[in-house]
Amino acid sequence: MIMKLFQYLQYPFVRYALIVGVLIALCASLLGVTLVLKRFSFIGDGLSHVAFGGMAIAGVLQTANDMFVVLPVTMLSAVLLLRTGQNKKIRGDAAIAMISVAALAFGYLLMNLFPTSSNLSGDVCSTLFGSTSILTLSKKEVWLCIILSAVVLAVFVLNYNRIFAVTFDETFAQASGMRADRYNLLIAVITAVIIVLAMNLVGSLLCSALVIFPALSAMRLYSSFRDVTVCSAVLGVICSLLGIVTAILAETPVGSTIVAVQVLVFGICCLLEKRKKA
């Protein structure tokens, strides 16, 4: 099996998949801690449905790179979700459900009205579940992913203290002169970027798993923000690597295998937590 793995590593598309997988998992798991603590776990799911709609629009417009349409549409929706969430008439969870379901429905409608290939069910399936799209990345897509991941990581590290403050006590952060709205907006925009990147790895339906599972697993083991963030990043990267390698060797779908590994790790972390308490 090890020999087989080394044989597969000779292929550039396998190395691309591992590089992109590691970077996406790292970005998603770092931000996941903030999103879970801010009770924004479901925003990832909502935005991934919006990204599906964006993908359908990109298909209709026949753009050279889908990312140029999907990214702005998802970012705009992230800002809208944040603004609508502050609206007292439509509460946060209702806003997420409304936008995500509408985007999913319009996306599927557009794909049916303006099919870009003869295999519509295949297109929908690979967009929703990722299929093998992580193994079919071009060099340009890999570079775009590396640049976007680097931007996300740099923003997170440089604004770590402010993100920490906004995550735990937004009111106090505002009272101490920090413009919490700006940082909430920053978090929403970074989340949108991560979701768009993660669609290549696990598909739009499974995107939020990359965001929430590493954070939730890390929270079983550690209690401080710093330890949870580092543990979440490590678990996210390990799960992603294990998932991709298992999928390639065991002939299983990549996205669902990564999520299955994350669920397994979450279970192990729960058991370790119980053992620690006993």
Next chain:
Amino acid sequence: MKKKIWCTLVCTALLAGTFSCTSSTPSAPSAPASSEGAIAVDLTDMSANMVYAQVYNMVNAPEEYRRKSVKMRGLFGIRQDEKTGAWHYGCIIQDALACCAQGIEFIPEKEMTFPDDFPEPGEEITVSGVFDFTTDGQTINCILRQAVMEE
């Protein structure tokens, strides 16, 4: 805290660097090189996901595979040209979810007639041949020439 995060980032960068440096050749071709006469791309020796990804690459960058010998296993497919009435034979590969499929047409080395010399459409076949492609406007048609079907 920043130190720990930077350490994590550096480790990830090193990990990514390791993967990008395991290339067999500096130019990193899409398929490993092979000696003359041997099968350059053996798709029968790969897992379903690898086969699907490899065929996807072959269809999207066919110039890298031209004149290379290819061996593949997949489902037998057939279609008749409405204008000329000629039969076109193909080997179809599905991904792990079985929702996406890629196919490569093959032209048998010896003269063969359908249906006598071929299996039923949808049956599994193993074909080897020399990779080539033709262009029709923006459409690229990949073909295995001098193809031989294994029993």
